Amino acid sequence: MHPLRPLAAAIGMLIAASATPTLAADDTFASFAVDTDVKLSSDQRTRGISDSLNKPGLKLSVQVAHESGLIGLVEISTVSKKQFLDGNGLGVTLAGGYRFGDPEGWHFGAGLATELFPGAGFDAPHGFDMETGTPTDLRHTKYDSVFAVAEIGYGALEGRLLNVLSKTYRGADTGGVCATLLALNADPTRGLACYGRGDHDSRGTWLADLDYQYSLGPATSLNLHVGYQKVANFKEADFADVRVGVTHKQWGFEWSADWLSTRTRADELYLALDGSKLRATDDDALVVSLSRRF
Structure with missing residues (x-):
């Protein structure tokens, strides 16, 4: 049986650009900037939970920002087929939104995003006969999700709130x-x-994030993050996460080291079957990564 997997924090990139892009003055058609980022990590984590079964992962992000404030994002990352069952091992995020305000002062944003796991899904019973002790109503569920995103920030402090619009x-x-x-x-x-509460989905789930970046020098920054997810109809899946990390820019690359910790209510929801063993994906971890922006 496949356990629950939490949302990709990468969706926050939708409206979390640190500054308005520098645009070409001689562009007579449309002034926009395109940023492409490739990132290799020792563990592909989303909100503190591993999506790559505690193994290295690769992520490609392409963000387009127009001078009007419109922003679009396409992101592709590797995920474990043992966690996202029957999939092709990829997670895809598509997002679009609008951002306005002063990057050095108050700024705001809003948008929509979807997270897709092509081909991935699982079959599970949605009912349980208490008298006979047998599961009933076997159905197929996908991992795909759709979100509404809102952001408010001041300088390097970013607050983000996401609400799940999809059925699950x-x-x-x-x-x-x-x-x-x-x-x-x-x-x-x-x-x-849990079965006794009846058949439910998780539409209406809330995800909250707060991030702060503090400069330690011309090329080094301290990154702080706290997050919380409130899963609709399933309090067992609620959890909080914390991340503390350092990023250093050198030789055209960004080198990062982050300590991630989660506090989950039900560890069973974050176990994945790897061969004959069950592996936890919510343990505290030190994750190192290397990224290059083009």
């Missing part, structure tokens, strides 16, 4: 959550209680 958030429904709790918990009480 990364596969979080009765089949994805309750079946996992029942299958991977030695005490069946939590799983049965």
Whole structure:
């Protein structure tokens, strides 16, 4: 049974550009900037949870910003097929929105985003017959999600709020959550209680992030992050995450080291089957990465 996986924080890039791009004065048609970023990480993590089964991952991001404030983002990252079942091992984020204000002062943004995992999904029972002790109503669930995004920031401080518009958030429904709790918990009480609440999805889930970047020198910065997710209808999937890291720019690359920590309510939801072993994807970790912007 596939456990729940939390949202890609990369969606925040939609409206989190640190400054308005420098635009060519002689562009008589449309003034816009295109930033392409390639990033290799020791672990592909989203909101503190590994999407690559604690293994290295690669991410390609292309962001287009128009002088009017319109922003578009396409992002492709590698993910584990053992976590996102039956998929092709890729996660795709598409986003668009509008940003305005002073990058050095108050600034705001709003937009829409979708996170796709091509081909990935799982079958799980959405009901449980308490009298016979058998699961019922087997259905297929995809991991794809759609979000509304809002941002408010002041200088280097960025606050971001996302609301899930799609039926599910990364596969979080009765089949994805309750079946996992029942299958991977030695005490069946939590799983049965989850089924006892009836059949639900996770539309309306809230995700909140707060980020701050502090300059330690001309080429070095301290990066701080706290986040929280409130999953609609499934309090077992609520959790908080913290990240503390340092980024240094040298030789045209950005070198980063981040310490990530999560506080989950139900560890079973963040286990993945790797061969004959169950591996935790929510453990604290030091993640190092190397990126290059073009």
